[in-house]
Amino acid sequence: MSSKKKVLITFLGNINYDTRCKNLYDTLSANNFDVEFIGFDWLTDGFIESHGDISIFKLKKGFFSIPFYLKFIWHIKVKLITTKSSIIFSEDIYTLPFAVIFGKLIRAKIFYDSRELFGYLAGLKDKKLKQLFWKWTEKVFIKKTDHVMVTGPMDGEFLKKEYGINNIILLRNLPRYYKTEFKLDLHSHLRIQKSKKIILYQGVLLKGRGIEKVFSVLNELPDHVFVIAGGGEYEEYYQKLAAEMKLTDRVFFFGKLTQEELPKITASADVGVALIENLSTSYYYALPNKLFEYIMADVPVIVSNLPQMKEIIDKYDVGYVVEFENKDELISSIKKLTEDESLYESKKENCRIASQELNWEKEVTNLLQSFKD
Numbered sequence: 228m229s230s231k232k233k234v235l236i237t238f239l240g241n242i243n244y245d246t247r248c249k250n251l252y253d254t255l256s257a258n259n260f261d262v263e264f265i266g267f268d269w270l271t272d273g274f275i276e277s278h279g280d281i282s283i284f285k286l287k288k289g290f291f292s293i294p295f296y297l298k299f300i301w302h303i304k305v306k307l308i309t310t311k312s313s314i315i316f317s318e319d320i321y322t323l324p325f326a327v328i329f330g331k332l333i334r335a336k337i338f339y340d341s342r343e344l345f346g347y348l349a350g351l352k353d354k355k356l357k358q359l360f361w362k363w364t365e366k367v368f369i370k371k372t373d374h375v376m377v378t379g380p381m382d383g384e385f386l387k388k389e390y391g392i393n394n395i396i397l398l399r400n401l402p403r404y405y406k407t408e409f410k411l412d413l414h415s416h417l418r419i420q421k422s423k424k425i426i427l428y429q430g431v432l433l434k435g436r437g438i439e440k441v442f443s444v445l446n447e448l449p450d451h452v453f454v455i456a457g458g459g460e461y462e463e464y465y466q467k468l469a470a471e472m473k474l475t476d477r478v479f480f481f482g483k484l485t486q487e488e489l490p491k492i493t494a495s496a497d498v499g500v501a502l503i504e505n506l507s508t509s510y511y512y513a514l515p516n517k518l519f520e521y522i523m524a525d526v527p528v529i530v531s532n533l534p535q536m537k538e539i540i541d542k543y544d545v546g547y548v549v550e551f552e553n554k555d556e557l558i559s560s561i562k563k564l565t566e567d568e569s570l571y572e573s574k575k576e577n578c579r580i581a582s583q584e585l586n587w588e589k590e591v592t593n594l595l596q597s598f599k600d
Contacts, residue, residue: 231261235310235335237303237326238318241268241283246516247342247400248318249486250587252281258595260314265306267299270458271483282306304329314338314598317372320345320361327368339372341386342400347508366390374597379514379535396593400516402523404586405490413454413495417479424451424565427496427526429489430517432459435510437502437531440557442469445477447558451565456492458483493524498564501530504551514539521546523582527574529560543581545574 234255242248242264255262268274269286277283284302288295303322307315307329317326318340330337346362369375369390376398377383383395414421426448428438432455441453455465455478462480469478484492493499499521503513514535521528522539528546530536537548547560564571 231259232314233261233310233312234263234314234316235306235312236262236264236316236318237306237322238264238266239299239321240266240319241271241274242266242281243283243485244271244483246402246486246520247340250403250591251316251318254587254591254595263310263312265303267302269295270460300325310335316340318342320365323368323372324364327371331371336374337372338374338376338396339369340376340398341369341382342376342378344382344385344507344509344512376594379512381512381535382514385508385512396597397590398594399514399519399585399590401519401585401587401590402490402516404582404588405523407490407494407524409491410494411491413479413492417454417481419452419479422450424497425495426451426453426561427456427493427499427521428453428517429456429484429493429499429520430515432457432461432465434461435504435506437500437504437551438465439468440502440504440551440554441500442472442474442478444554444558444561445474447554448561451477451561453478454481454492454496455479456481456484456489489520490524493520493526496521496524496526498561499524499526499528499546501528501536502549502551502557503531503533503536505531505533519585522578522585525575525578525582527564527571527578529557529564539585543585544577545581 236248236252238248242252252262252264264281266283267286268283269288274285276285286295286298303325307325313335315326315330315335316338317323323339326337346365370392374394374396375386375392376396378400380397383397386392413425426441445453466480469475501515501518503510505511511533512535513533518528518536522545530540530548531551532548540546540548549556549560
């Protein structure tokens with residue numbers, strides 16, 4: 228009989244494409260926990276279900292969403308009813324009600340990962356009923372959890388005021404510490420001229436993430452190309468937009484990458500962008516993992532002027548902050564980084580120094596301590 232504490236991580240997503248879930252799973256396993264994961268995938272072409280300690284079920288999202296949610300609900304209910312876990316992680320709002328309801332029945336500790344301010348998502352801005360539903364869901368169930376994990380200090384303060392809770396654990400979206408020895412040569416791989424500087428966006432393809440903004444300035448940056456590493460429901464939209472704007476020879480879509488593949492791509496870029504538009508409260512407080520992944524790869528970064536991202540740039544001097552609507556600022560910042568070699572090397576060195584502090588191994592001690600309290 229194993230003496231290890233059993234942990235179940237629940238997530239409406241695929242652990243292989245989610246750094247936060249993967250780091251959590253690996254860290255708990257390395258700290259003598261018996262860890263299981265249940266997740267779902269409906270976006271990866273040719274995806275085959277996996278079962279075992281890591282179970283990922285295939286979903287299909289068609290015109291009607293009912294079969295999608297029914298299958299999700301069925302599998303997560305079965306897992307939670309049969310689990311022997313004493314600790315359950317809900318990695319998003321969608322799994323939260325199930326984790327609380329069934330977790331309380333077996334007296335498990337519930338950790339809710341508020342990786343977004345789910346009641347204030349930009350995607351729900353024009354869907355008032357859905358927004359009200361998720362706000363109500365979070366309000367009801369967040370107070371029944373034992374701990375709430377947040378990705379930024381301002382998120383924690385917001386949730387404290389919004390719901391009157393104090394059980395907050397800060398766990399930012401930091402990557403594991405690494406310095407990759409192998410970089411994929413993007414110039415050769417994508418047949419980009421060696422003289423061209425590479426601007427990189429990595430992450431899920433959504434509206435309000437600055438992709439169109441970079442498209443709009445490329446003609447002012449003839450010595451630069453734009454590489455997009457990531458997938459999502461808006462991938463086809465951005466491919467069509469690039470074609471309409473006659474940018475197909477300047478914009479390269481790399482597609483979805485695993486957590487093992489991504490660092491080799493990131494390290495090959497010249498500049499990383501995290502240009503999040505202030506479309507919602509959740510976006511306003513954005514502190515995305517791509518920002519820290521660029522820093523870990525020693526790639527200077529340009530971010531939009533949002534408070535938590537600005538604080539990182541100002542503190543560590545690893546890039547520039549620009550007003551999202553100001554194209555001239557964006558163009559100027561990109562040119563500074565790619566035309567002034569000594570300034571660029573200074574920013575890269577600052578990335579190296581910052582990465583020694585901004586890494587998962589240091590950050591996760593906040594979470595591990597909560598198991599001892």
